[in-house]
Amino acid sequence: MKKQWRGKRIFSPVMLVFIVVIGVLSGCVGKDDKISEQQSATEIGKSIEQAVSLKEMKKQDLNKLQKLYNIDADSVDDFILYTSTSNVKADELAVIKLKDESQSESVKENMEQRIETQKMKFKDYRPDEYYLLEHHVLKTKGKYVFLAVSKEADSMERAFDSLF
Structure with a gap:
């Protein structure tokens, strides 16, 4: 039972980091488009x-x-x-x-x-x-x-x- 608990603890922080990175990259794409339209x-x-x-x-x-x-x-x-x-x-x-x-x-x-x-x-x-x-x-x-x-x-x- 300890192995399952440990695996879940490692899995959660990794997923959280992955989600944050995807969110940041998605935010950058939208900003570039708006800047080019304003030129x-x-x-x-x-x-x-x-x-x-x-x-x-x-x-x-x-x-x-x-x-x-x-x-x-x-x-x-x-x-x-x-x-x-x-x-x-x-x-x-x-x-x-x-x-x-x-x-x-x-x-x-x-x-x-x-x-x-x-x-x-x-x-x-x-x-x-x-x-x-x-x-x-x-x-x-x-x-x-x-x-x-x-x-x-x-x-x-x-x-x-x-x-x-």
């Missing part, structure tokens, strides 16, 4: 700029965002947009935080149309730029839509993904 597109842009140089690109305004991607200004919470300083280059970087996550797919479709238009423009004219367009990164994460057309699109994507 502005400007903050995300700063993180991307730390990973890659955007000196060859020009920061654009809301009018340019609407013109390039046909996006309703009322649906945008925050954004960053960089485009090439020259019309013979295809470089673009956009991070758009939408007010409503349900709009992310339609915004992504508009951005895909922009990419297709750019591909037609550069296909026979600038093969190196066409290659960048072919290998662009376009994705959504919740309320965020991310587009990168650049030689450093992979690094931009990694910087974006690291924030979520």
